[in-house]
Amino acid sequence: MTRQEFKRALYEVLEDTGKRKLAARFLRHFLVFLIIFNIVLAVFETVPQVRLGFGEHLRFLQLGSGFIFLVEYILRLYVADLHPPLRRYGPIRARLRYAVHPDALVDLIGALPLLFVLFLPNQAVVVVIILRLLRFLKLARYSPALRSLISAVANERRALLGSTMIIMGVILLAATTMYLIEHDDQPEKFRSILHGMYWAITTVTTVGYGDVVPVSNLGKMVGSFVMLLGYGLIALPVGIIASAFAREIHSRDFVVTWSMVARVPLFEDLKATEIAEVSKLLQAQSVRKGMTIADRGDVADRMYFISDGEVEIKLPHDTVYLGEGSFFGELALINQTRRTATVSAYSDCQLLVLEAEALRQLMDRDEALAKKIMDEARERALAGKKVLGELAEEELQQAGVFAAGEDARTEPEPELFSKDEAGQDKDPAQ
Template structure:
């Protein structure tokens, strides 16, 4: 049982899931720094003066880094059978399937230099240098933007292939025409169409080395036309990738936002289209560390989703911390009572805010949606869901502190029955 707990904790840290966000962030940032240091060291090691002066130190650093990457790869294989898509294959097949995934292959590439150095120290110098530089690919695991770019290129591969065929066709045509026009005047530089292809590539890409240039008037005219065409041809794949990348970023942000809204109990029974409509109402808000997000006594007319950072919610007898992906203020959208807790930014935060007025306007336009939400709110009230300050039962479970309230012999009264206002806080000092 102890081993299973350790394995689960290791999986949460390596894959950035669960509640161990701080440990996961430290490991992730440490590996990023180590990857960048390795790339710099691999480049510096090719400079003769630096290699002679710091050769021993560089090799030791490379060996130490190699051990870290090998350990990382082994540990990721060890917890591979905990990945949800792979669990059903068992401990052996799940690890084999994980080992052939792109991320695992890149991790293996990062670990191979150490193995080559230990077992083939003299025969694999060039391979080791290349593999060390290929550790740059490991950054894709920790960079959502880079993963989105790779995904955009993969999704538009057919369009990119088509534009590449057009470019190659223009290059081949220009090379053939230039060979026919310039061959008699420059037999050494335009000996064949292959030599013409070299000229056409440097011209279409607007590089123009100047080692092969047309000398006849007709050749210069053809060269000018090819130069002008080059700007449009190069812009074609760039435009495809740029539009696909923007679409991928928008799609990723929408999916993240949609998933955060869909997991709120108040909205969990809604259809996908209805959740999407609510997600469109979210507004971005940035709060600096220590800034007040909501103060005690304010009208609770907003719900908050934490897209980045961490917030501190000071309840009368408890301080709750919620991190990325959490939400709070769900019941405020319907009840709009006075806030009974102060919410501040524990660190710099990016929030998504859903205002009650915007939600009510949407509900007025869609009677079916309004009925679903009000019925759910009524059912939750009748079921006796506990409301402690800013948080409902499910929201407290995000922070893992609900049990301390649930098991207590006496719970604090946050609302009076007469006027539904917060009662006086008996413990003004928040517990840290």
């Protein structure tokens, strides 16, 4: 293996791209475990009994973990110039640009404790503890939901800033009012507006410690009003974040689904609006590990997209494994013959299913869309083009388009969506 090939392989494993899915998955799971393990260690290390009894062991584990995080950071910098957006900058500038990326900064935070322990063992104890706990930020790289939440907060920063200003204004007004009312009755507790702000914050947030309370009747009335107002004020940013998070999740799911449909050869020439219409027909399906998705001999009347997990396809002479983002059964939408392979869940799977009948109804409503799909299907069938290697070739053979080893162009044009004598659509399996 050459240096460039090694670098490319390292990039595919670190960034979970390419064909090295198993190694990338192992590395991802290992790093997630190591991050959580370090956070637990950092917390337990503050317990005196644990620190005295296992101090040397904990130090060894922390140094080992820090070394792994440091190596990970250096390797990610090393392959930074292979990222598509950074390739045009060259090796040095690409690495400098990557170094200031939020993900790279978080990786650096995970590696800094080791450097502080080695070079400043006594002066940076508090900093080291904080940085160790901040390693939980690295989980954002491996958690789409956490990244979506961060993105939702960033997108709604103006609305959140506005709601924060409203809350601060109410706190300041409540503190000033209570200072004017209670200062004479409780000069020690309401010595200034700043002291009144402590009461206002605990009241608006509905915490109410009870160490500072109004004693006058007017003060109690103002306090009651501020308490009720607090419920609405706190709900304001919560509602903003919740709606933005839901919108972000929906947008991400739509983009992922849209992109999966768009890269299917049968649909790749469709317009964006037409692909969106096809995406709306998809139905979610959960399959447990080991369960059969499609049996050999079943009528192939649906197509599957793998949104999560891995499936196993047992062909007559081979076994194919397909992972997240893959699809199978493209030709089943048009040539509804019987399957020649058994498909089962190699792990717990989340599938998106496109039924041939649903697609046919959409095509009946849109003649232009129907023509595009039928023309593409006819061209692909006559050309004998593969979709997923052996699987697509098996489906072409079972549909009678071409025989193995023969030139597909010598075969007659296949009859797609065959008609019965009355001219109606007929299931080829019947």
